[in-house]
Amino acid sequence: MRMVELPAGTVDAARPGQVTADDIARWRESVRERAATALGGFVRDRCAEYVRAIPGADLVSELLASSVSGGKYVRSTFTYLGWLSGAGESDAALRAAASSELLHAFALIQDDVMDRSSMRRGRPAAHVRLAEWYAAQNLAGDAGHFGESAAILLGDLLLVWAEQMLRESGLSAEALARGWPVYDKLRGELAVGQLADLVYDARHLPPMETVLETGRRKSGNYTVRRPLELGAALAGCDLNVRAALGRYGGLVGEAFQLRDDLLGVFGRPSVTGKPNGGDLREHKATSVITLAAELAGPGQRAELARLHARARLSEPELARLRELIAGTGAVRRIEQMIGSRAAAACDSLSDAGLNDFVLAALRDLAVRATDRAR
């Protein structure tokens, strides 16, 4: 793998006006590649240690390796930026940051089972691949159930490995001790947020505030806020910086989730790598769907309710549902909510005393995380 390296000291020595969009793009790419290299090595070593001797070892190893390659590495980038808010560039901190991709891979692989999503990043989901493998072995059990069970176990391994990679990152015991409380909160919120998410259902619409709160817990906090706070805690940032990053992270995370909700209904599958009808078919109470119901006039509301009541939605019904949702003005309103959160997030950084590179990178990411097509 080609390594993109910035000249030494790029981050630490940044001065006002010196940070270009190109610098940030190159830096992001370098973080991504260094994280990918660290993750690839870590997963390869663990597979050699544990997976080698079991049936299906090649497929299991391939699925574990690919679960941490090809993503956007949003969480590792935010974790590393949290670190850079209080300390200098560090390979150990980068490995610690990269570990968040293992945690994310755990969440995705188990989510896909729970949401019955068959596609991930444009390829069949892990549980689908495992079920196909089982069926090809000519074993007599239920291949679908095997695929789901095996994918859950792969997720468990990734959850364990995430913590191991953080612990073995090379950061000092003092740095890690500062990080664990944030890390425990991140993992606890993730599982409990997902649990709450399973209960909400578009046919029993919870209020918009509940939907936003669930999104914050399940996704926003875990994508932006907690990774930033984790990095900042590891680096020993002062409370002022941690509070500013927390505010920024809360707002960007919420905007990130709102964008995800829009993509879940209106995204282009060829770009997102997953079907765009999932949230509608599963009757998920996302922000888009909940807000549409709140904004709908009586006629729209009746038709929305009728479509939400369908156990299975055909393609024409999905198209009609999208049209109805857009017609309520919900999409425009969500776009406004995203924009205002991203702007407020950037404002909240002004007085934190961050260096110019970190400030510029966080502003860049506030836009990227919220104004994206995948």
Next chain:
Amino acid sequence: MRMVELPAGTVDAARPGQVTADDIARWRESVRERAATALGGFVRDRCAEYVRAIPGADLVSELLASSVSGGKYVRSTFTYLGWLSGAGESDAALRAAASSELLHAFALIQDDVMDRSSMRRGRPAAHVRLAEWYAAQNLAGDAGHFGESAAILLGDLLLVWAEQMLRESGLSAEALARGWPVYDKLRGELAVGQLADLVYDARHLPPMETVLETGRRKSGNYTVRRPLELGAALAGCDLNVRAALGRYGGLVGEAFQLRDDLLGVFGRPSVTGKPNGGDLREHKATSVITLAAELAGPGQRAELARLHARARLSEPELARLRELIAGTGAVRRIEQMIGSRAAAACDSLSDAGLNDFVLAALRDLAVRATDRAR
């Protein structure tokens, strides 16, 4: 809760001939109660932190609390004995040892989903309770799928909390640093062993050695050997002691799994708290079933194969299968294997220089773990 406390120094000051069966029984009970108290407090605090605000919080909290109460506490007792092999009594070490029950609860709650077991410890399994709750909410989704997904997430929480409780046990950073490699191995083997177990199937019988190896990885190591090694590593035991405990643990763990396999076919549900036909219905390639096939004469083999080929087994067919298995001599042979392993395990402790209390307790547990009705 009544606390059973031994006179201070019972363990440390034990002298040859002074340790009675009563001492050990009281000590076991005291470990159990202290571990239960520590676990109860830890889970209560975590539920207050995370679970309070979500739908179904009362049920989720109840399931999490009951998942670590009422078990045999085999793993915490072995972990604590590992500690006592190299250090004195310690509340912090006891909390560290107790954390293994959270890990076990994680494994059971997810196993029950994967094995489709509806009963655990004489009560409906967590996924069944969660499905019932969902159905009672009158939500329109698939209650069974919700129950399974929610139980998986409860398992994830328990997996995270196990590590957190160990880390926050109060043991020194040096002690924990010695323990993590064993802990990582324990968790990795557990998940990968369970994965291998899903693939083996009584209709494609793997060789007995493969079945024993899977049992070692999935259950034996994780029940006896690794807990002992973890405790010994935390206490800083020398390599001689760790090797002796490893040999003992490997043998007792294997005997424990063999007993489990016998109980899975012949156990009394009123005592084990779960149906005794599960392994047969699921066509699991356990030691009992594999050995029966190896020992069967041609007529028995044909009838075994015919019954194993059934997708669903009726009660009379289950009874016939039990009769056939016993008729091959497999039960007698497995009993011999259990007995010889327990004896060899006790022998392997002779030269480890353990104090008399620990030695007596380990000998007592070798018998209890392998000669039990539940």
